[in-house]
Amino acid sequence: MTTNTGQAHYDTIVVGGGAAGSVAAAALADAGKRVLLLERDEVLAGRARYFDVDGYRLQWGPHLLEDPGSGITAILARFGMTLEHGPTNDGMAVWDGGHWQQAGEFYQSGRADLARVAGEVASLDLDQLDQLDQVALGDWLAARTDNRRVTELFEFMAVLEGQTGRPQDHSASDNLFMRSLHLREQRKPGYSYVPVGGFEHLFEQVGALAQAGGAEVRRGVSVAGVAVEDCTVRGVYVEVGERRVPNEVLPLERIDADTVILTLPAWDVLGLLPGGDVPAWYLDLVARMTTEDARGSWIGFYAALPEPPAVYTPRELAVWFGTARTGLPGFAYTHSMLDPVSAPPDGNLFVCGVACDLAAVRDRRRLATVLAGFEADMEELYPVLAHSTFRVRHVITNFGLKARPGLVGAMRPHNVVPGIDGLFVGGDTFRSRSVGIDRAARSGLTCAELVLGERVGGLEDTWRY
DSSP, X not given: OBOOSSSOOEEEEEXXXXXXXXXXXXXXXXXXXXXXXXXXXXXXXXXXXXXXXXXXXXXXXXXXXXXXXXXXHHHHHHTTOOOOEEEEOOOEEEEETTEEEEHHHHTGGGHHHHHHHHHHHHTOOGGGGGGGTTSBHHHHHHTTOOOHHXXXXXXXXXXXXXXXXXXGGOBHHHHHHHHHHHHHHHSSSOOOEEETTHHHHHHHHHHXXXXXXXXXXXXXXXXXXXXXXXXXXXXXXXXXXXXXXXXXXXXXXEEEEEEXXXXXXXXXXXXXXXXXXXXXXXXXXXXXXXXXXXXXXXXXXXXEESSOOOSSOTTOEEEESOOTTTOOOEEEEEHHHHOGGGSOTTOEEEEEEEEOOHHHHHSHHHXXXXXXXXXXXXXXXXXXGGGOSEEEEEEEEEEEEOOOTTSSGGGSOOSBOTTSBTEEEOSXXXXXXXXXXXXXXXXXXXHHHXXXXXXXXXXXXXXXX
8 A cells, every 4th residue: 555645635535426425525515625526437326327229218227216306406406407307107006906096096995094194294303203213114104094095005105116125114214204205395195207308317417516516526446445544534545557357456545535425335335444443333234234135126127118008197107015926016107208218209118127135136047037927927917018129127236225114214324434533424325314316315415514514505405314
């Protein structure tokens, strides 16, 4: 290792150029700090990419955005960028007991109960949600209604947001957080959309945040660890040079900084934390976030179709707790109805998926069996799939963590790393709330404010954690 003697000294180094890292770097640079943002890939927010298949644009990464307005939308606006919300879903089709039902028909008998429970959810004190981190959503609802349809409606929405798998594993705190925000800000229990121009355009905006704010951005940089002396951050170690063979060990160089924010997934952060200085209990907590049982994963497929396979309306979201062959909870919708750039004018891009344990995903023969069964199930639910011009099977293993009781909110590692002065962690696998990109953006804002020691002006209404 070599000590940095010639390079600039930074106030903060942010590692990871996704939504969390870009927001954190932008907020700190806006506050006048000297910030360096380091990204391993050559592009920022590398998971938000499109791939062209026969004129269709298939998304690698997120499908829908959940922010009702006060999250990443407000954050981008604060730093001079506009996030335009595309068309929103206009209905929900529920596969229940072997047949389809519209959501409105599904809970018809419980309208009064639903209105009463929704009123309570909308008025929840979000600062008290930590008290529900170990409570199941179903248990919270059971204390307020004995109408099974009302309870299942909330559980179905949890499946659609992809926060976990089985209904009994849905956390109360994270799911009620989303319901409360949607009800307050959009006056509806669910609000899903694709940004105008698609996610690629969104991440161009997010990626430009830090640089536009004055932060220095370096791409293609691999961080090997955090430099710590006397329990105080001194910077980060980065690899120098290019590998000539895959197993070449590259020399390291130190880049100096007073504070470091790691916005990588917990399974990547674990290898960067200085184990001899960080308390063992905190390392164990981070390690808990990296287990196969904790990580969320989905399998599914895209299909190109001559017409949108709607049950009731073209922009509906469909959901189920289980289908005949797989028995797994999942979702389906016509992506091109919410993201028009994803399909040619004469085509429709359909996407569907089911939650599946990471162990099953990694067993290729088992995965093939589950996918075959799932495709057969979907053809029964949507006979028009027989006319698809292509299908692309996909696996998502970088979805984040399951939002089940005991694995959310205050049960996740805090953003301030104990034992090390000046070290912070953020992103959607650490202490945070919301879903996906919005969760990451809110977490990045949290980290910046922890470094600054104060709230960022103009974002007082954006809830952190």
